[in-house]
Each structure stands twice: as C-alpha cells, then as structure tokens.
Amino acid sequence: MNLPLGVVQSFGFRLTVTLCVSMGLLVSSGFAQERDSLPGVSLGLVYENQPQPALAIQPFTGRFGGADLVDDVEVIVGRDLRNSDRFEVMDSIPAGLVGDVVDYTLWDRLGAVWLITGQVEGAGEGYILILELHDVVYGQSVERGRFRIPDEADSDFRMAVHRASDELVRWATGDPGMAASRIAFTMTDNQGNKDIYVIDSDGENLDRITNYRDLTLSPTWSPDGNKVAFTSYKSELPRIYELDLRTGEENMLPEVRGGGDYITPTYHPDGTTLAFSVTGNARSGIFTYNVERNCCLVFLSGGRWYDLSPTYSPDGQWMAFNTNRFGDAVPQIMLMPSQGGDAETLSPYEYGGRGYFTAPDWSPVGDMVAFHGSISRGTYHILVASVSNDGRRLNQLTWEGNNEDPSWAPDGRHLAFVGERRWGFGLFVVDVATGRLRPLLAGRRVGLPDWSPALSTGR
Amino acid sequence: MIVRRFFIAVTAATLVVGSCGGDPPPPPPAPPGPDMDSLRAYQDSVQATEEEARRLAAEEAARRAEEAARERARQAAERTLVQMVFFDYDMSEIRDDAASALRAKVDILRASPQVQLRIEGHADDRGSTEYNLALGNRRAVAVRDFLTGFGLSESRFSVVSFGEERPLESGSDESAWSRNRRGQFVITAGENAINPGN
Structure with a gap:
C-alpha cells in the first residue's frame, strides 16, 4: 500500500516513538500473557527517554x-x-x-x-x-x-x-501545538439521554451544544471548526445532523431509500463531504454526501456486513473504518482508498482468531491510526497503529481500567479518550510520545470524544 | 285498601241495624271475583317479558364473554407479538428460544395482515458505543429476516438499533447483560386488528 508520506513529512511530523521489539524491555509482568492473544504483533512502547528541555x-x-x-x-x-x-x-x-x-x-x-x-x-x-x-x-x-x-x-x-x-x-x-482547540463529546443525564458538550483542551469552558434530551451521539468537527455533525434520535429514528456553531442553524442529511440507521459521521479533510454509515438498509455500509452542494450520495463499501466509523487520512486519499465482515464478535479496523476499493486489515486479525478492535481515528498530521481493542477479553485499551511504508506497528498506550474511543488532537501527538476507572468515567488526554496521562473531565458519564482542529477564531 | 275498609264498615253497620229486627236484608252481592282469564294473560305476559329479558341478558352475557375472550386472545396475541427475544454475547444469531418466540409471532402476523412491527435491536454496554449501534442493528435485521423467511412481507417491518443506550437492566453482570442483549417489538400499525389466528 502506498501511503502519501510526503504530507506527513511536510508537516514536520517528528514523533519519536521507539518500538519495543524485545519483550524483556517491558515493564508489565502480566504483559507476556496478554501478548499471547495477539500473535505476531509487537505490542508495547518505550517512550522517548531523553529529558524534555x-x-x-x-x-x-x-x-x-x-x-x-x-x-x-x-x-x-x-x-x-x-x-x-x-x-x-x-x-x-x-x-x-x-x-x-x-x-x-x-x-x-x-x-x-x-x-x-x-x-x-x-x-x-x-x-x-x-x-x-x-x-x-x-x-x-x-x-x-x-x-x-x-x-x-x-x-x-x-x-x-x-x-x-x-x-x-x-x-x-517546529511542530503545531493543540491548546487552541476543543473537544466535543457526549454526556449522559440521569434519564440515560445523551447530549453533545464541548470543553477546551485545558479542561475549561464546559459547554452544552445540543439540548434534545434524547440520544445524540458521535459528534465530529468540520475541518474549519465551525460545525459539528452528529447522530441524533430526536426525530425518533437515528439521523445525521450538521450544526453550525456560529449561527445555530441545523440541517439533517437526506435519507437513502429504504431507511436504516444513520450513524458515525466524519468530515473529509476538505470539509465538503461527510462520510457516514447506514445500517439496516438493503444497502448497508459507508456512504458519502456532499454537504457543500447538498447532493451526491455515494455508496463506498459494505454489503451483507456493516462497515462503520469511517475516518480519513489527512490528505483525504485513504479511509480507515470499522467492519464486522469477519463476524459480529471480531470487529476489525480496515483501510481502503477513500473513493472505495479493495480494503486491507489494519488491526491484528488472524482468520478464525479472536480480537475486538473498533473506533478508529486517523491522525490529522501523520501516518497513524488510533483505535481501541480488547487485549484480554473484556478489557479495552487504546492502541495506535503506524501505517507508514516501513511496516505496520501497533502500540498500546493505556494499561489501567478500560479505555475507549480515542481522538487525535490537531498536533497529532495527543489523544483524548474515555477512561473507565474504579471511581467512574472520565475524559483523559494521553501524550503518545511520552505516555503522560492527564484527566480532562473526571467523574462524568462521558463518551465518544472528538478533538477539534486548531481553532483559528473563537465562536 | 280504603275501599275494603269501607266495605267492612258497611257490613258491620248492616249487622248492627239487622239485630234490631225487621226483614233481613237481601244478602249483599258477592264481591266481584278476579277475572281469571285476564289475570292469567297478565301473568303470562309478565313471564314472557321476564323470559325475554333473561334470554337477552344471557345472550348479552354470552356476547360479552365471547368479546372478553376475543379481547383476551387479542391481548395474548399482542403480548406474543411484543415478547422480547434475547441474544448471546457479541452475536446476532437467532437462538433456539428466540426462534420459538418468533415462530409464535409468525402465525399471528399471518392472520393479522394490517399489523406492522418495529424491531428494536439492543446490545449490552460492553464493547464500543458505535460498534454496539451496528451490533444492535444486526440483531434487529436478524429478527426481521427470520420473520420474512416465513413469507411475511418485509414492508411490514422496520428496524432500528439503540445500541447499548437503552438497557432493560442497569447492572454490570451477566444476568443484566443477558437481558440487555435483546430484540424488542413495537406495534406501529393495526394494533386493533390483531387476529390471534388459529
């Protein structure tokens, strides 16, 4: 697979992640056991150990x-x-x-x-x-x-x-920062309803942006930071809406013939197209729709199985997505050209084996795809796969509790995710290079974070 | 009553007067006896009316009982139609117990062509939020495909997934999870035209 690495390099992407090849270097003693469930994959991460200036x-x-x-x-x-x-x-x-x-x-x-x-x-x-x-x-x-x-x-x-x-x-x-950004996510109220909230990258300005008191899920930022698209059940059936944060104007994406659930939207990096998944239709899978011209529904991939949770590479040429084509119990991450075409598996699946990998997010500046996966059954951790030409590598970033739904910061170095700890749920931020973890919003029932692009103007 | 009292009083006065001598007065005319024919007719008509009322009441009761039985059967059929089915962990295959629950719906649906169902797929809260939406939909579609496999038209069913968002039980153990992995049914049309079938 030929990935456009020029884009990555031109951004000055200098992530110094050293991969652990020898198991002896690993700190966790229980790790060797867990590794057995993912044969053939080098798991683990030795963080850059030179002191920060x-x-x-x-x-x-x-x-x-x-x-x-x-x-x-x-x-x-x-x-x-x-x-x-x-x-x-x-x-x-x-x-x-x-x-x-x-x-x-x-x-x-x-x-x-x-x-x-x-x-x-x-x-x-x-x-x-x-x-x-x-x-x-x-x-x-x-x-x-x-x-x-x-x-x-x-x-x-x-x-x-x-x-x-x-x-x-x-x-x-020489690299971009990520302070001028926000994170959109869902928060659950006492009735089990979810609305979309945003919070600044430093944990300030918690703000609610939808108030439907229904199920509203999967927020995703437009590349200019002015819109958030999401799925909502507010009209009974799950449909995709685009909300303009400056005007409050809201539009529903048109429906395909034959109904179905409209879920997991994401923007193409050029901002003109939304990719999303329709399930339960005669044609289920990933579709795109041009939101700028309000037209042109295109079917990309799917069939008897479901492809969902699409995410674009920064140059818009590739797409990573989640699929159940290997079976309901073994969802995997795959890559394909963003116009559709042959897909290949990114997550470490072996035919007939186990492994549960979902919720991919492609780094906005680099050749990395983050997702979460079940390392030992029933425990989920944040994983980052490198998709560069010099080979696939998989790194595990979290080791405690359950960790789901990673989303890249605009600096391509930090990830926001949902952590479940003994004390409850929270939004966390992890630095992929140093492994440093900080809680962003603790003790709330949060979900599905999506980190905004660098925000040039406030709203 | 007043008449009779008067009659008694008159008789008594006659006796008193009579004891004073003189010709005995002619015996008073016998009081008029009841007209047996009209009495019988009257009684017959009362009886007939009462019998008719009893017959009508019995008919009404029978009709009501029948109606109640029909309603009970309709309600039972409705319960059968909305009876949930459950799934195994991370699976969308129809289990044997689910298959017999669905098979019972097929007969009712065949006999009740106006009835339409919404099939709602649900997942337990393990795994990923978005993937569970897809899994819930797979379950709802598996239920629909089972039903249409018996010749029922697909147009009578709509499917929707609620993923892990609407649990039946709030616990975090297998007993709660196994109840949350389910297909649920909502009658969206023809609720009053449910025919229990044979």
Whole structure:
C-alpha cells in the first residue's frame, strides 16, 4: 500500500516513538500473557527517554491597563506549555527576583533551556500580548510575536491566549501545538439521554451544544471548526445532523431509500463531504454526501456486513473504518482508498482468531491510526497503529481500567479518550510520545470524544 | 285498601241495624271475583317479558364473554407479538428460544395482515458505543429476516438499533447483560386488528 508520506513529512511530523521489539524491555509482568492473544504483533512502547528541555516563564508584565489580566494570561500560557508535554515547565519565580531585563546567566544557573517573557498592553479595544522565546543556552532571543487578545469577559479570551501558546510551541519545536482547540463529546443525564458538550483542551469552558434530551451521539468537527455533525434520535429514528456553531442553524442529511440507521459521521479533510454509515438498509455500509452542494450520495463499501466509523487520512486519499465482515464478535479496523476499493486489515486479525478492535481515528498530521481493542477479553485499551511504508506497528498506550474511543488532537501527538476507572468515567488526554496521562473531565458519564482542529477564531 | 275498609264498615253497620229486627236484608252481592282469564294473560305476559329479558341478558352475557375472550386472545396475541427475544454475547444469531418466540409471532402476523412491527435491536454496554449501534442493528435485521423467511412481507417491518443506550437492566453482570442483549417489538400499525389466528 502506498501511503502519501510526503504530507506527513511536510508537516514536520517528528514523533519519536521507539518500538519495543524485545519483550524483556517491558515493564508489565502480566504483559507476556496478554501478548499471547495477539500473535505476531509487537505490542508495547518505550517512550522517548531523553529529558524534555526545561522551560522557564519569567513573570509577565503589564502596561497601559494590561496589568489587570497579566496574571491570568501567564497562568493560561504556563498551563498550555505544560499540557503540550514538550517541556519541563519550571516552577514560576516571584516577580521580585527578576527584573524586566532578561538575565540569561540567572536562568542558565536555574537550569532553563528555554525562557518565555511576556507583556500585556492595553490597546484601545482589547489588549496586545507580546511573547518572546529565548534560548537560554545561547543567550539570545529566538522569536518574538504580538497577539491580539480581547477583554477577559469576551468568550474568545482564553482561546486567543491558547493560540499565542501554540505559536510558542511552534517556535520552540517546529511542530503545531493543540491548546487552541476543543473537544466535543457526549454526556449522559440521569434519564440515560445523551447530549453533545464541548470543553477546551485545558479542561475549561464546559459547554452544552445540543439540548434534545434524547440520544445524540458521535459528534465530529468540520475541518474549519465551525460545525459539528452528529447522530441524533430526536426525530425518533437515528439521523445525521450538521450544526453550525456560529449561527445555530441545523440541517439533517437526506435519507437513502429504504431507511436504516444513520450513524458515525466524519468530515473529509476538505470539509465538503461527510462520510457516514447506514445500517439496516438493503444497502448497508459507508456512504458519502456532499454537504457543500447538498447532493451526491455515494455508496463506498459494505454489503451483507456493516462497515462503520469511517475516518480519513489527512490528505483525504485513504479511509480507515470499522467492519464486522469477519463476524459480529471480531470487529476489525480496515483501510481502503477513500473513493472505495479493495480494503486491507489494519488491526491484528488472524482468520478464525479472536480480537475486538473498533473506533478508529486517523491522525490529522501523520501516518497513524488510533483505535481501541480488547487485549484480554473484556478489557479495552487504546492502541495506535503506524501505517507508514516501513511496516505496520501497533502500540498500546493505556494499561489501567478500560479505555475507549480515542481522538487525535490537531498536533497529532495527543489523544483524548474515555477512561473507565474504579471511581467512574472520565475524559483523559494521553501524550503518545511520552505516555503522560492527564484527566480532562473526571467523574462524568462521558463518551465518544472528538478533538477539534486548531481553532483559528473563537465562536 | 280504603275501599275494603269501607266495605267492612258497611257490613258491620248492616249487622248492627239487622239485630234490631225487621226483614233481613237481601244478602249483599258477592264481591266481584278476579277475572281469571285476564289475570292469567297478565301473568303470562309478565313471564314472557321476564323470559325475554333473561334470554337477552344471557345472550348479552354470552356476547360479552365471547368479546372478553376475543379481547383476551387479542391481548395474548399482542403480548406474543411484543415478547422480547434475547441474544448471546457479541452475536446476532437467532437462538433456539428466540426462534420459538418468533415462530409464535409468525402465525399471528399471518392472520393479522394490517399489523406492522418495529424491531428494536439492543446490545449490552460492553464493547464500543458505535460498534454496539451496528451490533444492535444486526440483531434487529436478524429478527426481521427470520420473520420474512416465513413469507411475511418485509414492508411490514422496520428496524432500528439503540445500541447499548437503552438497557432493560442497569447492572454490570451477566444476568443484566443477558437481558440487555435483546430484540424488542413495537406495534406501529393495526394494533386493533390483531387476529390471534388459529
């Protein structure tokens, strides 16, 4: 299979995942046992073990009225940089200890490799945030930028600061950040109904975007971040709707002749097409529909079996999906050209064997597909399969509880997923490179997260 | 009554007067005896009316009993139609117990051509949310295909999956899961035209 790797490289995708070949390197002793259920697959992950560069933040200063919000801005930036998992962010230092001038010798002595300085200036309507990245080792400024941020009361305030944080990450690493993004997911109420909620990448601004008090599932972001499509039973039968977050306008996708359930929508990276699954129709499987021209229903794959949960490669040429064509008890992940065609299995299925793999999500910047699978029967973990030309590899990212429905962040490095622990359910974020895990929203009955693209403007 | 009292009073007065001497008065005319013929006719007609009423009541009771029996049979047929069927873990195959429950529906559906059913497929909450939607649909379709296999028209059935979203039991053990992996039935048309069949 010829995957378009040029796209991946042009994004500067530099994920340093070292794969474990020798079982002796594995930490978990119970692992050898579990591995037996997946013959022929190298499972496991040795995370990058070189220490992350230390990054210090010199207390931000404010001018022309900017002093009022400078502390809040600094806290948001500091948390974003921690959440990027690309630095060891040093503890903040009292402003009294450092002046306005950058003292590279001081920061070098404290062990910093990078230093951020920031200033917030009042600018008529709103503020200007001036950020500067310094290379402490070479004792010089690397990059400096000005970012317009609105008043703190403005709904775009935090997102504007997140966008500045993402630029800092790009300056320091060359890779995109993911702070300026949201995660859509379902939350279940006491009646067992589900509605769609969104939350910022740092766990702030939990917001409900549908209020049907029915079953509403499988939210998916449009590539421009302005729309969310989902399945809802609000008109009794499961149908796919597209909701414009700016206008609140909502459209239902037309029905194919013969009915059926309309489930698991996803957008093509160009934003013109929705791919989804129809089940229970004489023709069941994956369809596409052009939502821009409001036309052209195309049947891609399926038949007597069901193909569902499609997800596009970043260049739109390929599609990964879930299928039950090997049997109801052994759902697998397959790949095919996005216009339809021969499919091949990505998950480690052997004919007549066991294995339950579902919920694929293709990385928005790379040659990786995340999904969840049953490693030992009844326990589900997040897995990442590499689909590059130099061979297929499968890595396990979670080891505790049950973990389902991974969704890639726009940086192609973090995954949001639903974790079930002894204390309940929650949304988690894992960094694929370091294995670092952070809870995003704990103790709620959440499901089916979908991470937005980088959001250029707030809504 | 008043008449009779008066009559008694008159008689008594006559006796008192009579004891005073003089010709005995002629015996009073005998009180008129009942007209036996008309009495009999009257009694006959009452009896006939009562008999007719009894006959009508019996007929009514029989009709009602029959109606009640029909309604009971209709209700039993309705219960049979909506009786759930259950599935094995991660399977959409019709089990033997489900097959006999479905077979019982076939006779009723054949005798009740106006009846339409919605078949709802459900899954237990293990596994993935989206895949369970597909699995629930597979189960609903398996039920529909079993029924249409007996010659019933596909147009009488609609299928919908609720995945793991609408459990019957809330527990997290096999007894709850086995009840949640099910096909459920809703009569969407012809509810009043259910014919239990033979």
